[in-house]
């Protein structure tokens with residue numbers, strides 16, 4: 001085989017691969033980056049150039065690429081069992097992982113149901129909630145309440161409860177209709193109003209939706225604290241506290257989609273800990289395997305579980321399945337990831353890192369084309385805006401974020417803005433110097449992207 005270069009591999013790629021979340025025509029002029037290997041926060045391409053993975057490879061990577069400890073765990077698992085059907089059969093990795101997840105999460109959560117990606121975990125939570133009510137004789141509970149700007153995945157069911165127009169609008173005729181409540185998104189608060197006060201005020205909309213629709217609603221679904229995909233929109237934990245209390249009062253389930261924010265991303269192991277609440281369904285994926293393998297789980301409580309537990313002929317069982325449910329290799333990667341959390345005091349180190357992340361970018365809040373700098377834990381975001389006074393945004397067609405992306409690639413960084421929102425959401429093994437470099441590259445990129 002001749003030595004592969006960026007150019008030769010991309011040429012082959014463009015003949016046979018259809019890439020996710022991409023207009024493939026862009027690649028007539030936008031170079032694709034073929035990655036030969038990864039190590040820690042770095043990705044190395046076929047030509048030997050490197051890129052600091054500031055987006056954790058789409059928010060999945062926690063402890064760096066080719067992590068020796070996770071590699072070792074996978075090698076060991078591979079020697080004994082790669083995968084087995086999980087209906088009628090079980091294996092030690094899935095039992096152990098479930099025991100550990102149940103122990104890590106609040107007391108009411110006692111059961112783990114597995115899928116192989118985040119979207120299908122959300123599908124499971126939606127189906128289980130609806131099915132719970134049906135099994136309890138309440139067949140009229142067919143609806144879900146969601147927040148504006150929310151994202152829960154790309155399948156038809158999850159697009160139905162999501163609200164990112166770019167992904168949703170095309171498919172609208174195919175989707176179930178959720179009840180959409182204005183998000184507590186604190187970027188929209190009035191001047192002088194605190195995050196907490198704004199989040200409290202915005203809860204009135206949720207209260208009203210519940211008062212109106214609780215009788216026909218199975219569950220409220222939220223991304224706790226950060227609505228990532230819509231542009232790192234953030235709100236105060238008090239909203240979750242009020243929501244838990246209102247769901248109880250109205251007898252409606254609460255689904256916490258922590259697929260992006262779980263596993264230390266917000267400064268606690270799970271985002272709901274900031275509010276001291278527990279959802280009826282907790283969806284986890286992304287960081288669950290440290291960014292190694294596709295795996296997701298939905299944790300729920302005994303009340304839900306018991307509503308399905310009956311003689312076969314009653315047809316109350318949850319008959320949902322995926323071929324790779326509870327994959328043993330993925331479970332081994334997940335346990336190695338949890339081991340690292342245990343051994344390295346990750347949450348404490350993340351607190352220092354996130355303080356440093358904010359220090360590194362906070363001065364950008366004064367930039368004439370930055371609307372605000374916001375942060376929750378290991379996520380900082382800077383939103384580019386045409387006019388700070390009138391809050392006039394840059395039109396999406398101008399693709400300002402793409403200019404930041406392109407600039408960053410030339411400066412050894414993978415920053416991949418969401419529209420006009422530039423953000424860092426790095427692996428937890430990043431150093432303070434590397435954060436400083438990313439901040440500098442982000443600033444240069446923003447300067448460049450907003451100069452006309």
Ligand SMILES: *Cc1c(COP(=O)(O)O)cnc(C)c1O
Nearest residue numbers: 117118119151152153257259260
């Ligand atoms: C990524 C994401 C999903 C979907 O997970 P996939 O594995 O990409 O299907 C769902 N919810 C949230 C909050 C996410 O960030």
